[in-house]
Amino acid sequence: MWMYLGLLAALFLGLHNLCKKHAVQGNEVFPVLLGTIGSGFLFILPFFIGSVFFPEATKNLGFYINSIPWQTHGFIFIKSMIMAASWILAYQALKHLPITIVTPIRSAGPFFTFIGAIIIYNETPKFLQWIGFFLIIFSLILYSRIGKKEGIIFKRNKWIFAIIGATFLGASSGLYDKFLIQSLSLNPQTLQFWFCWYTILILIVILSITWFPYKAKRQAFKWRWTIIAVGILLQAADYFYFKALQDPDALIMLLSAIKRSQLIIAVVIGGIVFKEHNKRKKLVPLFGILLGVFLILYS
Structure with missing residues (x-):
C-alpha cells in the first residue's frame, strides 16, 4: 500500500513543479x-x-492534529530550517534554469537518500536496486551534456550548484x-501543520531583511494563481508521502525513488508548456531515470 501512496505523492509533486515554474518566472x-x-x-x-474546538469530529475525519511536547516542536523546527534552505536554493535555480534541466537533477535525491538509508537505517539494497540507482546517476550525466547545448555549462553555472545543494x-x-514519523509517532497532518508554521516564521525573518524594506521589490512582485496552487498541491503530496512513511515496512530509499516518477509530468508536459529546447533528446536520459525507478520497484 505504501508504494501506491508514494505514486500519489509523485502525481501531486509533478503538478506542483509545473505550477512552481510558472509562479517564479x-x-x-x-x-x-x-x-x-x-x-x-x-x-x-x-x-x-x-482539532481544538471539535476534536471528536476531526478525529472521525482522520485529520486530528495532536498536541505535542516542546522537544518535538524543536525537531520539527530543524526540519523547517533544512527545507527552507532547500526551497530557497531550488526556487532560485528554477527561476534561472529550464524545468527540463532542474527536475532531472532533483531526481538525484533518491541516490543521496539511498546512501543515507543504508548508513542510518541499515536498509539493505538488492542487486537490481544498485543497478537502478546508478542508472539514475548516469542519466543525470547525459542531462548535463544536453544542458551544454542550451548554454548551461554545469561546472560554471552557479544555479546548477544551487539545485544540487x-x-x-x-x-x-x-x-x-522517517525519524519524525516512525520514531516520534507523528501523524502526517500534525507534522505538516507545525512544519508550515515554523517555515513561515523563518521566511518572514528573511523577507524582513531582503524584501519588505524595499518598495521597488514589493512593486515588482506579481501575484499569480499558481502560487496558491503550489501550496495546496505540496500539502497533498506531503500528506500521501507521510502516510506512506507511517507503514513500518516502508523503505525510505524506495519511497524516495518512487516519487521521482513525477518526471513524466515535469519533463514531458513542462517542456511543452514552457516551450523549452531539446525535448526529444531529454527523453533518452528521462527513460534511463524511469528505468532505474522501475528496477527499484521490480526488485
Whole structure:
C-alpha cells in the first residue's frame, strides 16, 4: 500500500513543479515561497481549528492534529530550517534554469537518500536496486551534456550548484522524515501543520531583511494563481508521502525513488508548456531515470 501512496505523492509533486515554474518566472523568489507555504498553511488551518474546538469530529475525519511536547516542536523546527534552505536554493535555480534541466537533477535525491538509508537505517539494497540507482546517476550525466547545448555549462553555472545543494538538503530532510514519523509517532497532518508554521516564521525573518524594506521589490512582485496552487498541491503530496512513511515496512530509499516518477509530468508536459529546447533528446536520459525507478520497484 505504501508504494501506491508514494505514486500519489509523485502525481501531486509533478503538478506542483509545473505550477512552481510558472509562479517564479520574473518574480522574487522569497515572497513566492512565502506565498506558497502560506497558502498550504491556510489549507490545513481548518483541521487545527477543528482539532481544538471539535476534536471528536476531526478525529472521525482522520485529520486530528495532536498536541505535542516542546522537544518535538524543536525537531520539527530543524526540519523547517533544512527545507527552507532547500526551497530557497531550488526556487532560485528554477527561476534561472529550464524545468527540463532542474527536475532531472532533483531526481538525484533518491541516490543521496539511498546512501543515507543504508548508513542510518541499515536498509539493505538488492542487486537490481544498485543497478537502478546508478542508472539514475548516469542519466543525470547525459542531462548535463544536453544542458551544454542550451548554454548551461554545469561546472560554471552557479544555479546548477544551487539545485544540487537543494537536492542534497531535500534528501536529508527525507531521511529525517522517517525519524519524525516512525520514531516520534507523528501523524502526517500534525507534522505538516507545525512544519508550515515554523517555515513561515523563518521566511518572514528573511523577507524582513531582503524584501519588505524595499518598495521597488514589493512593486515588482506579481501575484499569480499558481502560487496558491503550489501550496495546496505540496500539502497533498506531503500528506500521501507521510502516510506512506507511517507503514513500518516502508523503505525510505524506495519511497524516495518512487516519487521521482513525477518526471513524466515535469519533463514531458513542462517542456511543452514552457516551450523549452531539446525535448526529444531529454527523453533518452528521462527513460534511463524511469528505468532505474522501475528496477527499484521490480526488485
